[in-house]
Amino acid sequence: MYVTLDYGLLGSNTYIYWNENDGADTANGELHEACIIDAGCDASDIAPICASKHLNIKYIILTHCHIDHICYTDELCEEFAGAVTVCHTADAEAFGSIQKNVSVLLGMPKNVKTPELKISDGDTIIVGGKTLKFINTPGHTEGGVCILAEEDNIMFTGDTLFCNGFGRTDLGGNPQKLKESITRLYEMDPVIKILPGHGESSTIGEEAAWGVPSYLG
Numbered sequence: 001m002y003v004t005l006d007y008g009l010l011g012s013n014t015y016i017y018w019n020e021n022d023g024a025d026t027a028n029g030e031l032h033e034a035c036i037i038d039a040g041c042d043a044s045d046i047a048p049i050c051a052s053k054h055l056n057i058k059y060i061i062l063t064h065c066h067i068d069h070i071c072y073t074d075e076l077c078e079e080f081a082g083a084v085t086v087c088h089t090a091d092a093e094a095f096g097s098i099q100k101n102v103s104v105l106l107g108m109p110k111n112v113k114t115p116e117l118k119i120s121d122g123d124t125i126i127v128g129g130k131t132l133k134f135i136n137t138p139g140h141t142e143g144g145v146c147i148l149a150e151e152d153n154i155m156f157t158g159d160t161l162f163c164n165g166f167g168r169t170d171l172g173g174n175p176q177k178l179k180e181s182i183t184r185l186y187e188m189d190p191v192i193k194i195l196p197g198h199g200e201s202s203t204i205g206e207e208a209a210w211g212v213p214s215y216l217g
Contacts, residue, residue: 001017001020002015002016002017002018002195003015003049003053004195005041005045005049007041007045008038008040009067009071010106010198011198011199012040012069012197012198013196013199014036014037014039014046016035016036016037016046017035017127017132017149017156018032018033018035018053018055018128019032022128024054024128026054031054031055031056032054032055032056033055033127034053034056034058034127035058035060035061035125036057036059036060036061036076036083037147037156038061038069038070038156038197039060039062039069039070039072039073039076040069040070040071041072042072042076043072043076043078043080046079047079050080057080058082058083058127059086059125059127060076060077060080060084061132061147062086062095063145063157063158063159063160063197064087064088064091064143064145064158064159065087065091065092065094065095065100066102066141066159067101067102067103067108067110069197070101071112073085073112073113074112074113084117085113085116085117086115086116086117086118086119087115087117087118087119087143087145088118088119088121089119089120090136090138090141090142090143091144092114092143094143095111095113095115096113096114098111102171119134119145120134121136122134130149130151130152131149131150131151132147132149133147134146134148135148135185137157137158137178137181137184137185138174139160139167139169139173139174139175139176139179139180139182140158140159140160140167140169140173140178141159141171141173142174142177144158144160144167145158146161153191153192154193154195155192155194155204156195156196157185157196157197158196159197159198160178160182162196162199162202163196163199163202163207164202164207164210165199166213166216167197175216176216178216179216182212183212185207186207186208186212188204189204190205190208191203192204
């Protein structure tokens with residue numbers, strides 16, 4: 001199960017994901033393990049949802065290093081003590097750089113702490129008994145990732161793949177690598193629902209029907 005908050009910085013999406021059927025006895029105070037995916041919304045938006053859904057945030061996962069997706073990471077760590085921050089190893093050092101996280105370009109320079117857990121392509125974590133798999137999709141940033149919840153047929157795609165669109169490559173990206181990443185995603189099960197970093201949801205099949213644009217190289 002997931003909740004979408006679609007009013008983050010620059011219109012970014014923040015997601016809360018958990019397994020409603022993990023066996024937690026919420027009537028007696030037990031909490032569902034959950035994770036936050038991207039940190040464009042602050043704790044005042046997220047905490048009430050977690051309280052109402054009986055959630056304990058285990059991970060804060062960042063799909064890539066750009067400020068609209070990481071701006072409230074440190075604040076969320078304060079709110080959800082014990083939550084482990086997660087990113088791909090190739091983007092880790094960029095969190096603390098106002099140039100690489102592009103916050104200086106927005107006139108709001110901000111250093112964000114380097115995430116604690118650095119993952120690579122194919123790594124997995126467990127949330128509420130369900131497996132989340134990380135797929136490195138460089139192109140928008142070198143360490144961009146999609147997060148596949150295969151049992152639920154959903155994938156959080158960050159700024160790699162949108163509904164009717166792709167991530168930009170002019171902020172430290174690479175068009176050829178993005179093309180390869182998009183092609184890789186298009187080879188996945190077409191029924192997988194994509195939950196992007198901006199905009200509405202779609203499916204792999206719907207997006208693959210558009211093909212990969214020639215301007216990506």
